[in-house]
Amino acid sequence: MARPSKQLVRLDVNQDVHDVAVEPRTTLLEAIRYALRLTGSKQGCDKGDCGACTVLVDGRPVLSCISLAVEGQGRKITTIEGLADGNHAHPVQDAFDVCGALQCGFCQSGMMLSAAALLEQNPRPSRDAIKEALSGNLCRCTGYTQILDAVEVASGQRDVPERDERPTTVRR
Amino acid sequence: MLTLPPFQYHRPTSVAEAVALLGEHGGKAKLIAGGTDLVPNMKHRLHTPEHVIGLRDVAELHRVGSRDGALTIGAMVTLADLARDERVSAIFPSLTKAASQIAGPQLREMGTVGGNLALDTRCVYYNQTYFWRKALGYCLKKDGTVCHVVKGGQKCVAAASNDTAPVLIALGATVRLVSPRGAREVPLDQFYVADGVKNTVLEPDELLTEVRVLLPQGRLVNGYQKLRIRASIDYPSLTVAVAAWLEKDGSAQWIRMVLSALGSRPHPVKRIEHLFGKPIDAAAIEELGQAAFKQCHPLTNINVDPGWRRQMIPVFVRRAWAQALAIRS
Numbered sequence: 001m002a003r004p005s006k007q008l009v010r011l012d013v014n015q016d017v018h019d020v021a022v023e024p025r026t027t028l029l030e031a032i033r034y035a036l037r038l039t040g041s042k043q044g045c046d047k048g049d050c051g052a053c054t055v056l057v058d059g060r061p062v063l064s065c066i067s068l069a070v071e072g073q074g075r076k077i078t079t080i081e082g083l084a085d086g087n088h089a090h091p092v093q094d095a096f097d098v099c100g101a102l103q104c105g106f107c108q109s110g111m112m113l114s115a116a117a118l119l120e121q122n123p124r125p126s127r128d129a130i131k132e133a134l135s136g137n138l139c140r141c142t143g144y145t146q147i148l149d150a151v152e153v154a155s156g157q158r159d160v161p162e163r164d165e166r167p168t169t170v171r172r
Numbered sequence: 173m174l175t176l177p178p179f180q181y182h183r184p185t186s187v188a189e190a191v192a193l194l195g196e197h198g199g200k201a202k203l204i205a206g207g208t209d210l211v212p213n214m215k216h217r218l219h220t221p222e223h224v225i226g227l228r229d230v231a232e233l234h235r236v237g238s239r240d241g242a243l244t245i246g247a248m249v250t251l252a253d254l255a256r257d258e259r260v261s262a263i264f265p266s267l268t269k270a271a272s273q274i275a276g277p278q279l280r281e282m283g284t285v286g287g288n289l290a291l292d293t294r295c296v297y298y299n300q301t302y303f304w305r306k307a308l309g310y311c312l313k314k315d316g317t318v319c320h321v322v323k324g325g326q327k328c329v330a331a332a333s334n335d336t337a338p339v340l341i342a343l344g345a346t347v348r349l350v351s352p353r354g355a356r357e358v359p360l361d362q363f364y365v366a367d368g369v370k371n372t373v374l375e376p377d378e379l380l381t382e383v384r385v386l387l388p389q390g391r392l393v394n395g396y397q398k399l400r401i402r403a404s405i406d407y408p409s410l411t412v413a414v415a416a417w418l419e420k421d422g423s424a425q426w427i428r429m430v431l432s433a434l435g436s437r438p439h440p441v442k443r444i445e446h447l448f449g450k451p452i453d454a455a456a457i458e459e460l461g462q463a464a465f466k467q468c469h470p471l472t473n474i475n476v477d478p479g480w481r482r483q484m485i486p487v488f489v490r491r492a493w494a495q496a497l498a499i500r501s
Contacts, residue, residue: 003178024181024224046174047212049405051278060281066211067282070181071228114277135404136276
């Protein structure tokens with residue numbers, strides 16, 4: 001069929017309102033990454049399996065790669081770029097940092113948004129509740145242990161780990 | 173990167189408006205609720221509708237309530253909201269369990285009850301990219317003439333993979349279907365047909381608006397078990413839903429048991445009526461497990477060993493009844 005013309009969609013992303021011209025078939029992820037140039041949301045499997053594209057819509061974690069941009073109108077969207085409060089990192093971001101809860105970082109935006117949404121609903125989740133809440137985000141590097149630790153640190157249920165003083169190949 | 177094919181998007185705000193659009197565009201249109209089934213399938217070019225009708229703004233489809241002694245669940249209620257609903261978990265714990273185990277957390281926030289009931293059937297030879305399917309010469313369900321699951325098969329056996337369907341059939345639910353021609357109420361058991369290409373009686377111009385489940389007057393017990401490789405994201409490889417009505421003396425007035433994720437429709441286990449009127453004891457549960465085992469034959473339509481899935485049938489029947497009888501409502 002002939003390609004339908006673009007239409008203007010008003011997207012509220014990280015409390016900034018953008019009018020974006022999109023085709024009906026544009027996914028929310030494509031609008032966020034390629035129209036708004038917010039590339040923190042990752043394009044992984046692109047079919048709703050991996051969780052790398054997770055964003056918060058009205059506070060709930062959803063997969064932007066299988067959401068339509070036209071259906072994002074009128075809803076509050078938060079991407080990883082909007083998780084910090086100005087210059088102050090979100091507790092989940094701090095915890096991921098001090099726990100070393102990432103390696104390649106590809107899954108990290110989605111992980112942190114799922115974790116932030118969990119803590120919003122349940123400020124002191126059990127380890128099992130954390131596992132359940134993050135079970136839609138796949139990580140191929142870490143083995144998940146430090147990620148789960150980080151969410152416990154962010155919720156004040158675990159002490160900040162001591163800095164690992166072993167030499168690294170990367171000079172700080 | 174997987175792109176969507178082009179389509180026109182419509183955003184009705186009432187059932188009447190949505191149904192009018194269906195009447196106009198019918199076979200060239202697809203309804204989108206949460207999009208978790210439709211969007212990946214469109215990316216794989218399994219569906220290329222000219223029109224997509226979004227149901228998000230139809231407020232009347234988003235409600236859970238009770239009417240005429242029945243619990244009513246609107247088609248657009250998300251699976252996460254259903255799983256969190258305390259009115260539901262108090263009476264139908266098996267429905268809460270099924271809803272809370274569908275896919276993963278984000279998919280449950282998006283996916284809806286109506287979408288789960290109208291879920292397209294799934295098969296390892298169908299849910300693939302266009303490139304993949306073309307390389308194999310397509311299949312019986314889409315674009316081709318050969319079934320890769322059953323050699324020489326003329327009937328598609330893609331698997332019914334909805335978690336809520338077997339539970340709601342066991343609970344005796346009905347669905348309301350609305351079209352420009354009027355509305356009809358269909359028992360969920362009769363909503364599904366044994367054809368993997370399209371396994372429901374839903375017409376192209378019909379909209380599933382709500383599910384109704386009669387509220388029990390006595391002691392209803394119900395349970396649900398789901399087999400899958402990972403405890404998240406994965407579709408089911410075997411599901412067992414059980415329900416029974418217990419008399420005061422502990423005997424079962426009726427028993428229902430529905431297995432799914434095997435063939436193209438959920439399978440209510442037959443020839444168990446001789447167990448009615450007796451208590452559901454270990455011997456009865458053993459007999460129910462054997463009846464299910466004899467009647468159900470997993471296929472290679474799902475990429476999980478069919479032998480293992482079959483051996484797990486009596487095990488899961490046992491677990492489902494143990495769960496149902498321990499949380500008597």
